[in-house]
Amino acid sequence: MTTDKVPEFSDHDWLKNIEILKARGLYSLVETVAERLNILAREVSDLAVSDTGGKIYSWADSQLSTLESKTTGITDGANQNAALKPLRVLVATSGGADSVSLLILCALAASFSNSGIEIVCAHINHRMRSQDSEGDALFCAHLAQNLKVSFKQIVATENQMENFLAGGSEESLRDFRYHALESIAGDVDANLIVFAHTLNDQIETYLFRSFRGSSPGGLRGIPCVRRHNKVLIARPLIDITRDQLLEFLTTLGFPWREDVSNQNSKYTRNYIRNEIAPRIFSRFEDFTKSIERTRRMIAEDESLLQSLCVRILPTIESQNKDLWQLSVLNEHPVSLRRRLFADALRSREIEVSFERVEKLLQMTAPSNGTGGEPVQKQSLSLSENWDVICEGDRLLFLDKTAGARVSDARAGEKMSMQPIMVKTPGITIIASLNKCLFVQVADSSASGLKRYPAAEAMEAFVSLEKVDGPLVFRGRQPGDFIQPFGMKEQVKLKKYLHTHKVVLEDDPFGLEKRVISLLACEDEVLWIPGVGLSEKLRAEGKPSHVLKLLDIGIDQSGFA
Incomplete structure (x- = not known):
């Protein structure tokens, strides 16, 4: 349903629509989002999501369920919720059905909650669809005004727009959105950004990574909660289907914008969404539930393995994180070594790939396969900024930004030595x-x-x-x-x-x-x-x- 107009609702209309939602069994969506916002409000001081890439992949995770027991419903428990710190929530809103649903649900949850939650609608305009892009921005501004929430937007510059139109990748567009949203969050002092990813997005991500080739860690899918710098990122609808949200909007009589570029199957994700997923769903009715169960089990196993890696790493590192002791590393099974190398690459902002990790495993493997020392003096360029050197019982991650690149000069040759x-x-x-x-x-x-x-x-x-x-x-x-x-x-x-x-x-x-x-x-x-x-x-x-x-x-x- 594409339109520039957003219906005006009085408080009486909202109360009436809430009764309709309850009658149709859809009010649980409001309760779910409210409960999760309350949990995230408590996270400001309670939830242990680490600053070094810590992620939670299910709203049923024990870290969240522990806090959930402390929260109450959205219509009672004022005294218990009064202790929560104020939460300013930035809702990423494109104008599509999913994000419109999320903004409405967050606004409703905040209005009926005693948690001190403030909602801000954030729109990112890539300027890739001319008047349609302007229409999306205008629609989101009207929607925010109708819901009585603040509206903020960032518009791509002329150069950025030209780069996007010239063939910007899905990754570059996503990076632009994330950086823009983080900028807005900093401007309005928001401590939470929420995205409208649904269970459909989760399944599409699982398929996308399966086709491309992924480690088990990649098949965990999209995390429902993760910390990025000083901002918490969450996806309250990650276990809700797109059909549920469409029914929610239709029941309220709320329109949304359709992005015609989503029908362009030249993008891999669109191809999966438009061509592959419908055929799978039509043949296997329980495919969504089956994949979600598999994904959650993988996430649980990966959580255990990751905790083992965190425990093991200090025993492998010397007093400097860039120097590893290979005799200790090789005491552990290859599954843990592979994860340790992947984490090492990720922490140094090096793209993790199967080929890089396998090369590191080969470099550091004992030369005779029975515990002997690795082959001497091997080296590998990992990225523009990092090399790795393997010699004897040492593996050194070399930060090339710490000094000039290696020259032909050697000790004893004619040269000067800068401090x-x-x-x-x-x-x-x-x-x-x-x-x-x-x-x-x-x-x-x-x-x-x-x-x-x-x-x-x-x-x-x-x-x-x-x-x-x-x-x-x-x-x-x-x-x-x-x-x-x-x-x-x-x-x-x-x-x-x-x-x-x-x-x-x-x-x-x-x-x-x-x-x-x-x-x-x-x-x-x-x-x-x-x-x-x-x-x-x-x-x-x-x-x-x-x-x-x-x-x-x-x-x-x-x-x-």
């Missing part, structure tokens, strides 16, 4: 040397023999307690000095290097023959790997940290 801030503790990539500097908190069982390294050592147990200021790793500079190990006085670095027979003759071009890389605090040199350590880092008792300068095993021929 790099050192992470303490952490891993600092020295890309120009093809090395990484580890600064780790020392184990309580650190051996005293390791505290005083040989001059050529690339590892030292030290105390950083006397260091007053940030550490940098750099080349030598005019004015550098060091307090040699075992001595009380300070000497100029040039004299120290001469004493240790480090040749620093200049070549005809004014560059050093041997590059000296060192750890320093301002002008004071603290450690020259392979040459010597400053007395200032001497560990009198228990060392506080261990320093290591190691190869990261990258060369340009090593990238897969």
Whole structure:
């Protein structure tokens, strides 16, 4: 039913329509949405949905059902609901039947609730359908006015519209909507965004991911609740069918807008919705229920496996999340390793694909299949910003934005060494040397023999307690000095290097023959790997940290 006009309803009309909804058994939709908004209002302080991608895939989830027992109906329990924090809800409204239903249901639920819920209608205009797009926006504005809720919209710029019309993907359009809605949420201080995805969308998503190829995690479908940054995203209608919503709107006499582009089956989701799903539903009457049962069981199993991964990960990581211990990783079954790698990619904003995860599994698998060490010095480019290096018992995720890309320069070649801030503790990539500097908190069982390294050592147990200021790793500079190990006085670095027979003759071009890389605090040199350590880092008792300068095993021929 496409129209620009929204019927005007008085309070008396609303009460009359509510009685009609009750008579036809549709008022349960209002009760369901109200109950879920009350649960989400409590979530502001109670619900444990993590900020690191935590998601809930069913309104029957124990996290939600626990809170549900604390909520009451929408027509009573004022005293119990009075304790709820105010909830400002942003309702994503396109003008289609699903989102119009959701906006009406939220407005009704808020008006009859004692939870302090405020509704804001949010419309995103992509400007892809000329006058139809303007008609959608006008319709949504009138609908919000009729329901006595605020209206906000974001309109695509000329450049954005041209990009969309030139062949914008479904993903790019979705990303634009999400960013726009998050922007509105920030402007109006909304702490919840609700979308009108239905059970039909859930089934279509399941089919879409099945055809494309997906991990079991992908077959969980669309989460009903998830946290994104400081905003909670929820889908109160995710277990309601589209037919139920159409009946709801028809009963109220409310129109909606039809997006003719939804009939264009060049988009995969539209093809599934228009061509595939109807044929399946006509042949298998219980298909929706069967798929929903399967999806929920997968979600429950995935929740268990994910909780195991969360528990296991700290034992695999060293004191830095970018360094994994492969001997510990390979103690676990491949199903958990696969999930750990998928989570690692996702947390670094790398697209998760079967091929990437399988490559990581192959790189880190024991070379003899019986617990031996992986093949040495393998490396893989994961994305524009991330590489991964596998060597011995270590797997290093290398953040390429932390320094320049690896060059052909190597230690001992003619080059300059720019200062790099050192992470303490952490891993600092020295890309120009093809090395990484580890600064780790020392184990309580650190051996005293390791505290005083040989001059050529690339590892030292030290105390950083006397260091007053940030550490940098750099080349030598005019004015550098060091307090040699075992001595009380300070000497100029040039004299120290001469004493240790480090040749620093200049070549005809004014560059050093041997590059000296060192750890320093301002002008004071603290450690020259392979040459010597400053007395200032001497560990009198228990060392506080261990320093290591190691190869990261990258060369340009090593990238897969």
